[in-house]
Amino acid sequence: MTADSELAVTGEGVTAPQGFEAAGVAAGLKSTGKPDVAVVVNRGPLKAGAAVFTSNRAKANPILWSQQAIRDGVVEAVVLNSGGANCFTGSFGFQTTHQTAERAAEILQVSPGDVLVCSTGLIGTGDETFRAKVLAGTEAALAELSPDGGIAASEAIMTTDSHAKRAVVTRDGWTIGGMAKGAGMLAPGLATMLVVVTTDAVLDAKELDTALRRATAVTFDRLDSDGCMSTNDQVTLLASGASGIRPDLDEFALALTELCADLAQQLQGDAEGASHDITIQVTHAASVADAVEVGRSVARNNLFKTAIFGNDPNWGRVLAAIGTTQASFDPYAVDVSFNGVRLCSAGAPDRPRDEVDLTPRPTLVVIDLKAGDAEATILTNDLTHDYVHENSAYSS
Incomplete structure (x- = not known):
């Protein structure tokens, strides 16, 4: 990808809205030594969340975990790692995901069931070393949480991406911010790639779910880079309510769609090897x-x-x-x-x-x-x- 073809990456991404902290650290999952574990934490006062997942029947362990965790609409944090998909790694892999959520929950003093987990990387690999690095990376990232950590988090979730993807949309008194990763295996199924979106608007989990499905249906779900659907695709939307403002749901959905369209175009522009x-x-x-x-x-x-x-x-x-x-x-x-x-x-x-x-x-x-x-x-x-x-x- 040439430099002049890159779309502008906007702002802090997930930490642009009030009420969120994030971090990205290097845990040794990538041979390059680059950041590979990210954490996004909702400091509230609301802890509402919604998510859409890959419709691939072959689902990675983090997807299986997060699909259960999101059911009550409460999300305290999202832990993401690159450098390993943790998919088709058997019961050991699911235990790794569970332990990741437990480690984050212990440090944050929340319920493990309110921590979502996302992974991206090579399918079919994972051992004790992988688990140890993910857990250590989770601890390190949580120790570095910052209201300015959105940039570092967006860089830590990259795999074959040539650059980080972030976007921010601001309305009268409330904000939506997001980060995404993805450069290959981009084909739709409710969601495409890994995305975390945050907002300081006052919305409950049901309202977030409605808006998210409206937005993804006409953005990420219509990004079809190579026809290959991943096992790990997830888009998560978190609301802190820190602005104290309850927007009209249609207005929020339109703003969310604008942000998702921006991120989808950034993903398209960074597709592996593409020249058009x-x-x-x-x-x-x-x-x-x-x-x-x-x-x-x-x-x-x-x-x-x-x-x-x-x-x-x-x-x-x-x-x-x-x-x-x-x-x-x-x-x-x-x-x-x-x-x-x-x-x-x-x-x-x-x-x-x-x-x-x-x-x-x-x-x-x-x-x-x-x-x-x-x-x-x-x-x-x-x-x-x-x-x-x-x-x-x-x-x-």
Whole structure:
């Protein structure tokens, strides 16, 4: 990824709202010696939380733990580690997650069931050394908690990310802040990658859950970088109520969606090996579901993605991809445009391909189905040599 293509990283992230402390430390999980354990703590007065998780049936131990812990809507803290997914590590792995929550709870003097745990890294690895480093890192991070610790926390959750992702949205008297990690295995299933979002607004757990599902449905759930769904994906939303202000729920959901969209775009811009950030807009669909299905069929089409890598506006590959869906439309009535140039009209050639310039990183593909009034946007990226190399050497 080139420096001039990076989206701006905004503010302190999770510690921008009042009532939160965070930290990030190096516990030795990464061979690079970089930070790899992060903690976000809600100091209240409210301790409300909500979360959405990967819909992959293969779930990592932290997901299994956190799905149980979130049920009462009370979250005191989130502990996150990079450098190991703690997935398919048997009962030992679940005990490691449980002990992580217990260690954090003991130090914070809260219930272990109110501590969520997140992990990211290589699947199928984990031993006594891994457990010892996670537990020691949790202790060290909790000892360094600070209202200014959001930057360090966002750096500690990175794996193949080239830079940290943070965002802040401020409204009249209340704030939302967030951090995210993710550069590969980005495909939707309620949530994508690891994300922690905080707010000092006064909202209960049920309201947070409603707003979070509205926001993720149109942001993270429509980021489809490589069609590969992780075992560890989790988006967590915490509310401290420290502002003392109760916002209108619709207003809060809109602000939350804005923040999640910002983070999703940062994740798209840092996708492994990508040279193009591709926005696929599907218009005039019979339903939103149809628009999403059509957009995702293109986002997951390797022939299309390699064409974009080669700066080839191959609209035929778009039509071939959308023809595999069950969406309601006439393939011979569809228009397809690349970067503002309509190359296909009513299923036939329109403008010459050489009128399209695909050398810039941002790439816009518009698919007009002419079947209704619904629309949806899917974010993806191209498939490059660097992506293949990075993922072929990931565990080496």
